[in-house]
Amino acid sequence: MRPELVCPAGTPAALRTAVDAGADAVYCGFQNATNARNFPGLNFTPDELAQGVEYAHARGTKVLLAVNSFPTAGRFGLWRDAVDMGARFGVDAVIVADIGVAAYVAEHRPDLRLHLSVQAAASSPEAIRYYVREFGVKRVVLPRILTIPEIKEVKSEIPCEIETFIFGNHGLMVEGRCSLTNYATGLSTNMDGVCSPAAQVHYDKEPDGSVATRLGDFTIDRFGPDEQAGYPTICKGRYLAPNRDDAYYAFEEPVSLNLARLLPQLIEAGVEAFKIEGRQRSRAYVRQVVGAFRTAVDQVLAGQEPELADLVALTEGQKQTQGAAASKKWR
Amino acid sequence: MTEIAQEKSAASGMGPGRFLPPPPLFLLQPVLRRVVRRVADLHPSLFDRLGPHRSAHFVIDARGLPFVLLLVPDPGNLQFRAIARRAEPVSDARIAGGFFDLLGLVDGAEDGDALFFSRDLDITGNTEAVVCLRNALDDVEGSIAEDVAGLFGAPGRAVLAALRRAGDRRGSGS
Structure with missing residues (x-):
């Protein structure tokens, strides 16, 4: 099995950079509250997304649309429109966290592939099977709190694909539940x-x-x-x-996740997709990180010892960690 | 800060003086006007990402240069001027960094967050305006530095190539 390299795109230029650097899939969002990186000056207009899908598909790369925040009463139309536009533009999947949005996709866009965002914080086989059964979820993005043996065990008990983060934000909080901001x-x-x-x-x-x-x-x-x-x-x-x-x-330290050295074990555990975090980052980050992991993943798949590029200069706090994959401690 | 980071930081503070001795400011102003007009003409969509911050006044401090730059990215009132340090104007946001780091940002070669993490880039004032400007510039296809160099033909491109080499040597620690 060849795992998919899923790469961030905060702007159209970053999308093209990720595609050109060897991404198998890019993930991105609209310029509004429907995605969890609703930062100023970032993300895609509808026209930009349509063009981005065209660019990616012409080069064999998938586009996954993040609609992974949680609508509140009276605002659901924004999330519904995001899903509908994504379907119209031909995105390959939508990444959702909210059960209402998941239900909308399942009922109104049954042909649209559904991925469960890390924002849903589904980490047990029971929770994941619920999403698969109720909404037809095809892939779950696992929270960054599991060891590799735990990932393997989860994989053996669920009927869908697994995507894990391999680089970027450490993200140990129970995602989708944090109210500190x-x-x-x-x-x-x-x-x-x-x-x-x-x-x-x-x-x-x-x-x-x-x-x-x-x-x-x-x-x-x-x-x-x-x-x-x-x-x-x-x-x-x-x-x-x-x-x-x-x-x-008191909570976490500024440090970035880097699981480059664990790619063989993750593949062996049955992980179908590797995710690189960083939609808020620059084209330079996308080019370097995607390029480095494209090389490393291809070398692992070819049975070679991977060359691991030094990415520490791009990490938060200029420090990197293997996170829960190496230890269940937070620090 | 590590030794390497200190060396990098010290080197990034150096200006491009060995390549481009700074001309008097009155000679620089028309060149800067041409530069910003060129970027605006080539990349009009850049302004959309600035949202409400098009009229923000940004001071850009390339450490090592004897002046700061004032940028107002308002398509209706576009300004890009060199101002003596002693007369630095009040601004909405201030961005300070080494010359080569700032060049790397407009060249699409450096990551702004990484420069911030390593403390090679300082931001004060309206953070949202800075984030918008960063994202707007980063969405420009290709390199703004190349666009600007192209304005001056072969000599411009040669200067950019020399600056890039100098930046690379700095990055590799030599």
């Missing part, structure tokens, strides 16, 4: 698609060269002049606590 800004990662909205992020440079990061009214970190930085998210901030001498990472 909501608490600080009033906007929801899961319902508005914005984790740490840029409009409420402020960097204050201090005279000594350190930088304080604020989200809304909250200071969430302070980087010394020589310290590496991470994304301005609450989960990766440092906080003072009564029993601590210094500010510390």
